[in-house]
Amino acid sequence: MQERDLDRPHGVYAAVLTPFDDDEAPDPGALALHCRWLLGNGCDGLSVLGTTGEANSLSVDERLALLERLVDDGIPAPVLLPGTGCCALPDTVRLTRRAVELGCPGVLMLPPFYYKGVSEDGLFAAFSDVIERVGDAALRIYLYHFPQMSGVPLPAALIERLLARYPQTIAGIKDSSGDIGNMLANAARFPGLGVFSGSDELLLPLLRGGGAGCITGVSNVAAFLARTVDQGWRQGDADAAEAAQARLTEVRQAFLSFPLSAALKETLARHTGRGRWRRLRPPLLPLNATDADTLAERLSAIAFTPPSVP
Numbered sequence: 362m363q364e365r366d367l368d369r370p371h372g373v374y375a376a377v378l379t380p381f382d383d384d385e386a387p388d389p390g391a392l393a394l395h396c397r398w399l400l401g402n403g404c405d406g407l408s409v410l411g412t413t414g415e416a417n418s419l420s421v422d423e424r425l426a427l428l429e430r431l432v433d434d435g436i437p438a439p440v441l442l443p444g445t446g447c448c449a450l451p452d453t454v455r456l457t458r459r460a461v462e463l464g465c466p467g468v469l470m471l472p473p474f475y476y477k478g479v480s481e482d483g484l485f486a487a488f489s490d491v492i493e494r495v496g497d498a499a500l501r502i503y504l505y506h507f508p509q510m511s512g513v514p515l516p517a518a519l520i521e522r523l524l525a526r527y528p529q530t531i532a533g534i535k536d537s538s539g540d541i542g543n544m545l546a547n548a549a550r551f552p553g554l555g556v557f558s559g560s561d562e563l564l565l566p567l568l569r570g571g572g573a574g575c576i577t578g579v580s581n582v583a584a585f586l587a588r589t590v591d592q593g594w595r596q597g598d599a600d601a602a603e604a605a606q607a608r609l610t611e612v613r614q615a616f617l618s619f620p621l622s623a624a625l626k627e628t629l630a631r632h633t634g635r636g637r638w639r640r641l642r643p644p645l646l647p648l649n650a651t652d653a654d655t656l657a658e659r660l661s662a663i664a665f666t667p668p669s670v671p
Contacts, residue, residue: 369501369532369555370442370466371573372405373587375580376413376559378625379427381640387419387427391637393434395581395629400440402668403584405574405591407436408469411444412510412537413578413622418642421452425459438464442576446471446505450487454494457502467501467532469576474511481519488523492530500530507537507559514538517550524551535559535576545570561587561613565606568594578621582628582667583612615659623648624656631657633670 377399380391396407409431410416410424419427424443432438445456445468453470460468473479473487492500504523508514515534523531536544537559544563548556548571555573558564564575564587580587586609593602616624623641627648630638639647648656660666 369573370406370503371555372591373403373574373580373584374406374408374442374557374576375399375404375584376411376576376578377407377409378578378581378622378629378638379410379414379416379419380638381642382637383640385640385642387423388637389427389430389434391635392427393431393436396431396436398668398670399581399584400436403586403588404440404580405588406440406442408442408444408535408576411469411505411576412507413581413625414444415622415642415645416444417447418645421447421455424456428456428460428463432463439466441465442467442469442503444469444471444505446474448473448475450490450494453491457491457500458495458497461495461497461500467503469503469505469535471505471507471511472513472515474513477512479513481516481522484513484515484519485522489526492527498529501532502527502530503533503535503555503557504531505535505537506543507535509538517547520547520551520554524554533557533573539563541566544572548572562606562610564590564609565594565602568602578625579609579613579616581625582632583609583665585668586612611663612660612665615656615663615665619648619652619656620645627653627656628660628667632667 380388382388443460447453457468506515533555535557539560541563544567558567558575561577561579589605590602626638
């Protein structure tokens with residue numbers, strides 16, 4: 362087992378879903394309730410306002426309001442790792458600065474993702490610009506590598522340059538590429554970097570290679586399984602970690618045939634009895650009735666049920 366810097370975010374983080382009300386507006390009260398439930402059922406932290414949380418369907422004002430309301434509602438800022446990366450650098454700066462002011466231990470930052478095929482120099486300039494404009498020594502950035510969605514990969518050479526210029530600011534990376542080779546290579550090449558998997562099934566292999574943990578959508582319903590993987594590995598209980606990983610992977614596989622945010626929201630709607638959980642902001646849509654029933658049948662077939670709700 363490789364030692365980790367426990368002063369930095371590590372372990373199991375949910376890529377938190379964003380609930381909406383009947384008018385398709387974000388529902389901050391429902392979000393706070395869900396976050397408290399997640400913290401009580403296996404999550405070490407909460408990555409709000411990311412891909413699973415439909416952040417890029419929200420305005421900057423909506424994202425700021427949700428983040429501020431979470432803290433006002435008693436969700437501790439030190440467990441929050443909010444997404445702040447936008448196409449426009451001033452928006453990224455605004456979100457990032459407020460997250461730091463609120464006391465978040467880090468932010469998860471996509472690169473500017475509209476323009477494709479940009480140079481390494483251009484990406485370096487973008488991250489550097491944000492860091493310099495925020496201008497706060499407390500800022501910690503977790504780079505968000507999700508090339509299938511963003512179309513803008515973050516190569517190791519870029520990470521190396523950013524670490525050389527900003528060794529205290531660049532704290533980690535969430536790798537949602539599904540490429541365990543890339544995750545392990547970054548963990549080995551940059552031992553001080555907190556490498557998180559965005560894929561539930563890769564949690565244990567990454568932990569074994571020196572990774573920090575996971576930030577995943579399925580943790581919205583199965584964080585307790587990921588927690589058992591993480592604790593088993595840290596405590597040297599290989600059998601427990603492997604058994605929990607096999608179960609976590611089985612649950613993840615049940616969701617793979619469906620749009621993830623819609624499938625997770627459908628599962629929470631049925632589990633909690635709160636039909637509003639099905640709401641997504643267009644262009645994302647809820648599962649149709651056939652797919653919703655198929656998903657429920659698959660989860661029933663593997664005897665999976667999320668933890669009880671208040």
